[in-house]
Amino acid sequence: MAEIGHDAPLLEHRSLWMDVWLAFRNHTGALVGVGVFAFIVLAVFLGPLLHTVDPHYLDIGARNAGASWEHPLGTDNLGRDMLAQVLAGGRISLAVGFTAMVLALVLGTAIGVLAGYFKRVDGLLMRTTDLFLALPLLPLLLVIIMLFRDTLRTAFGPETGIFLLIVFVIGITSWMQTARIVRGEVLAIKEREFVTAARSVGTRERRIVVRHVLPNVLSPIMVSATLGIANAIITESALSFLGLGFPPDFPTWGRLLFDGANFISITPERVIWPGLAISLTVLSVNYIGDGLRDALDPRLRGT
Amino acid sequence: MIRYLVRRLMFAVPTLIAISFAIFALLDLAPSDPTGQLPLTIPPEVRAQIRESLGLDEPFPVRYAKWMEQFFVNEPLNLVERAFDVEIGDSEGRTRVISYATRSPVVDIIAERMPQTLWVVGLSYVVGILIALPIGIVSAYRQYSWFDQVGTFVSMVGFSVPTFFTGLLAIILFSVMLGWLPSIYDTTHEVTDLASFWVQIKQILMPVLVLAFYNAAQLSRFMRASMLDNLNLDYVRTARAKGMRERAVLLVHVLRNSMIPVVTMIALGIPTIFGGAIITEQIFRVNGLGQLLIVAIQGADIPMVQTLTFLFAVLIVGFNLVADVLYGILDPRIRYE
Numbered sequence: 001m002a003e004i005g006h007d008a009p010l011l012e013h014r015s016l017w018m019d020v021w022l023a024f025r026n027h028t029g030a031l032v033g034v035g036v037f038a039f040i041v042l043a044v045f046l047g048p049l050l051h052t053v054d055p056h057y058l059d060i061g062a063r064n065a066g067a068s069w070e071h072p073l074g075t076d077n078l079g080r081d082m083l084a085q086v087l088a089g090g091r092i093s094l095a096v097g098f099t100a101m102v103l104a105l106v107l108g109t110a111i112g113v114l115a116g117y118f119k120r121v122d123g124l125l126m127r128t129t130d131l132f133l134a135l136p137l138l139p140l141l142l143v144i145i146m147l148f149r150d151t152l153r154t155a156f157g158p159e160t161g162i163f164l165l166i167v168f169v170i171g172i173t174s175w176m177q178t179a180r181i182v183r184g185e186v187l188a189i190k191e192r193e194f195v196t197a198a199r200s201v202g203t204r205e206r207r208i209v210v211r212h213v214l215p216n217v218l219s220p221i222m223v224s225a226t227l228g229i230a231n232a233i234i235t236e237s238a239l240s241f242l243g244l245g246f247p248p249d250f251p252t253w254g255r256l257l258f259d260g261a262n263f264i265s266i267t268p269e270r271v272i273w274p275g276l277a278i279s280l281t282v283l284s285v286n287y288i289g290d291g292l293r294d295a296l297d298p299r300l301r302g303t
Numbered sequence: 304m305i306r307y308l309v310r311r312l313m314f315a316v317p318t319l320i321a322i323s324f325a326i327f328a329l330l331d332l333a334p335s336d337p338t339g340q341l342p343l344t345i346p347p348e349v350r351a352q353i354r355e356s357l358g359l360d361e362p363f364p365v366r367y368a369k370w371m372e373q374f375f376v377n378e379p380l381n382l383v384e385r386a387f388d389v390e391i392g393d394s395e396g397r398t399r400v401i402s403y404a405t406r407s408p409v410v411d412i413i414a415e416r417m418p419q420t421l422w423v424v425g426l427s428y429v430v431g432i433l434i435a436l437p438i439g440i441v442s443a444y445r446q447y448s449w450f451d452q453v454g455t456f457v458s459m460v461g462f463s464v465p466t467f468f469t470g471l472l473a474i475i476l477f478s479v480m481l482g483w484l485p486s487i488y489d490t491t492h493e494v495t496d497l498a499s500f501w502v503q504i505k506q507i508l509m510p511v512l513v514l515a516f517y518n519a520a521q522l523s524r525f526m527r528a529s530m531l532d533n534l535n536l537d538y539v540r541t542a543r544a545k546g547m548r549e550r551a552v553l554l555v556h557v558l559r560n561s562m563i564p565v566v567t568m569i570a571l572g573i574p575t576i577f578g579g580a581i582i583t584e585q586i587f588r589v590n591g592l593g594q595l596l597i598v599a600i601q602g603a604d605i606p607m608v609q610t611l612t613f614l615f616a617v618l619i620v621g622f623n624l625v626a627d628v629l630y631g632i633l634d635p636r637i638r639y640e
Binding site: 139146257275287 | 330460464480574581582596608612619623
């Protein structure tokens with residue numbers, strides 16, 4: 001068989017993910033998105049090795065300074081280095097975005113699969129989803145954070161406490177779309193022959209879900225994941241921008257914008273750099289999501 | 304249709320009650336004390352009296368029932384009274400939702416702040432729609448042209464870049480660097496003549512355009528997709544085969560059918576823009592509903608927060624209903640029976 005494969009390369013085995021990658025590669029926007037996103041992630045996590053200034057160090061002599069070799073993005077009103085702050089803020093913002101997305105995804109997938117596969121819980125779960133969709137999310141997020149901020153801060157320390165709180169509230173308020181999409185897919189898949197076949201040989205329900213249903217709903221989940229990161233980063237920045245997110249000692253991109261907004265006429269750079277970081281991250285993630293959606297849709301693939 | 308509407312209302316009411324309970328319980332069970340911000344020199348017994356005067360000594364179900372009565376019965380009655388200048392029952396004796404911070408009825412404060420928000424948010428939504436629809440139509444008609452490519456990119460940027468960044472950028476550019484427009488929205492400004500009208504235009508321009516850009520970005524993509532769904536259908540070919548002018552085919556036949564999902568989308572979007580207004584109002588210092596909510600949250604003014612948050616929920620549920628009904632009216636193929 002190997003000889004045939006060698007003689008006829010067209011018949012070579014191509015996995016699903018190879019196909020997806022080939023389609024993804026043709027989407028210019030998505031490729032640029034991957035590049036930009038990778039650059040931001042690398043810069044944020046490896047940047048501090050090159051730019052070794054402590055983001056908390058107060059260089060009082062160089063307050064509100066412009067760009068220089070010492071401070072490539074200038075300093076703020078207390079003389080803290082902006083580049084170091086943007087890098088440090090990026091680590092928190094990306095961590096929040098990623099963790100909140102994972103939480104929302106796990107919740108959404110679990111609820112979607114349960115609702116789609118088990119008819120008994122479908123009604124209840126979907127009504128719950130509708131209820132969550134009718135909640136005014138931004139006001140509620142603000143309220144929850146305001147009410148539980150101090151409790152969690154004393155319980156887990158200032159940084160971990162607020163991190164847990166923000167990740168948790170963003171996660172439990174953004175799973176609904178994923179749940180709806182997954183439920184729809186599961187409803188279609190569970191009627192397919194391979195599921196019937198699996199059931200006919202006595203496969204247990206749990207194994208059917210894990211082995212046969214879940215892999216088939218992976219594509220919409222992956223697209224939701226990218227959109228989820230973008231959404232979580234924007235929500236966290238919005239909360240911080242309203243002054244109800246991270247405290248000023250742990251500057252996320254949104255918090256830097258909030259603090260910089262008051263000095264907009266002295267040092268407009270303080271607004272531009274963190275804002276640019278948020279925008280580029282979200283834009284690149286959205287483009288990746290766009291490319292993934294096209295690549296994962298078999299109807300569009302190969303055209 | 305009526306039957307469907309009744310059924311939807313039967314579902315909307317329990318939803319709202321569940322949400323109101325969730326909001327009330329969340330705020331009530333939270334570890335925050337409305338007397339916590341008063342000076343420490345106030346003796347405990349006075350503190351207890353203050354709590355009593357705020358109605359906090361009663362058990363949770365009683366307070367919830369009272370709030371429900373005030374919100375769903377007393378306040379609507381007051382509104383009716385004021386609107387028609389009549390007196391229904393004992394209007395002086397009715398209890399109202401009272402703000403902790405100002406000690407005045409919450410609904411009166413909300414009514415004071417409403418116009419500012421409606422002006423900025425409403426205008427930006429209208430402007431956004433007016434920008435989005437033509438762009439969506441042209442993008443779909445000339446799919447993959449340079450106009451479409453640029454439009455796709457701009458709208459991608461439009462909904463990726465948060466309004467709190469575009470707003471601040473606009474302030475840097477037009478207020479700080481060029482000095483053309485004021486960065487703060489002055490709500491006490493009154494339009495009396497042409498000059499003051501011009502000032503009003505100048506101060507409302509930035510908040511409206513920033514929010515409109517964000518709204519237009521999403522809507523124009525949606526319009527484009529909806530047009531594309533219709534452009535290749537048989538009835539379009541038939542219309543062309545009959546010899547209709549291209550303009551009539553596009554703007555009468557295709558547009559009307561494509562507008563069905565777009566109109567419902569516009570209705571669904573109205574509550575979310577109130578949420579977005581919270582941020583826009585913070586950027587441009589508009590003292591509307593969003594700013595009222597932020598101040599109330601920071602001051603732990605619980606009745607105000609409860610009422611405002613619930614009002615947002617009412618908007619969402621209400622406009623969901625409106626969208627569903629609109630869909631049924633616009634598309635005769637939808638049958639609800």
